[in-house]
Amino acid sequence: MSDPAIAVKHVSKQFGETEVLRDISLEVPRGEVTCLIGPSGSGKSTLLRCMAFLEEATSGAIEIEGDPLGFVEGAGGRRRQTPAELRRVRSKVGMVFQQFNLWPHMTALGNVSAALRRVRKLPKAEAEDRAMRQLDKVGLKERAHHYPAQLSGGQQQRVAIARALALDPTIMLFDEPTSALDPELTGEVLNVMRQLASEGMTMVVVTHEIGFAASVGSKVAFLDHGRLLFHDTPETVFAAPREPRLEQFLDTYL
Numbered sequence: 001m002s003d004p005a006i007a008v009k010h011v012s013k014q015f016g017e018t019e020v021l022r023d024i025s026l027e028v029p030r031g032e033v034t035c036l037i038g039p040s041g042s043g044k045s046t047l048l049r050c051m052a053f054l055e056e057a058t059s060g061a062i063e064i065e066g067d068p069l070g071f072v073e074g075a076g077g078r079r080r081q082t083p084a085e086l087r088r089v090r091s092k093v094g095m096v097f098q099q100f101n102l103w104p105h106m107t108a109l110g111n112v113s114a115a116l117r118r119v120r121k122l123p124k125a126e127a128e129d130r131a132m133r134q135l136d137k138v139g140l141k142e143r144a145h146h147y148p149a150q151l152s153g154g155q156q157q158r159v160a161i162a163r164a165l166a167l168d169p170t171i172m173l174f175d176e177p178t179s180a181l182d183p184e185l186t187g188e189v190l191n192v193m194r195q196l197a198s199e200g201m202t203m204v205v206v207t208h209e210i211g212f213a214a215s216v217g218s219k220v221a222f223l224d225h226g227r228l229l230f231h232d233t234p235e236t237v238f239a240a241p242r243e244p245r246l247e248q249f250l251d252t253y254l
């Protein structure tokens, strides 16, 4: 079990002519929180989406706990994984987006249990039982029968976290989970994430919350124009004197 949770190996990504990720190599250790920071448009979401195979790298490879994601190297060269192979690897990875992406016509409980019924093929009662436990974990048991429109943004994001956790991932990816929230609602979401981190969940978090990155992150990765400029402990990355690109970024967000 010495493989890292995620190994990104020389990943580049182009959209047409645009080079969005340039030769990124990065290891995400198990049981730690890696925070991904950088200016808007630097490629953070694309890198995270590649880790969940929502986006395919143009070149390079990504491994999840030692298993290839998307493509397998075999005797006959590189081949695409079968849907079953891909599903098995992807099932280790849960993802939470900036926009919570809840179904508006389903209650909190419905949103969480629907994923369990559809993905895990659980019977209704069992799915709802597990969903309720996850909602309890994010402090929303009392809101289980509310619809998204009846919940605050912070509560909706906690439902989205519960929905991802219900599928039992070993790695959780968060893409600016608090950026769509009013400032007074970010704390409750960050607290749920802090709790998750303290339980040993492996997490990759794209965030502009420098305080969170400094206190919860064990590593901070700084992306700029598709390049990984720094990947180190928060103490090192946030220490003066700084590289101008990073300093400029921190001046904006600190």
Ligand code: ADP
Residues within 6 Å of the ligand: 015, 018, 020, 038, 039, 040, 041, 042, 043, 044, 045, 046, 047
């Ligand atoms: P960040 O999350 O750091 O703001 P993104 O990964 O979203 O950055 O985007 C990086 C760059 O890739 C941007 O220039 C963006 O316009 C471009 N980009 C992202 N997704 C697509 C896409 N599906 N098609 C074309 N260009 C894209």
Ligand code: MG
Residues within 6 Å of the ligand: 044, 045, 046
């Ligand atoms: Mg983004």
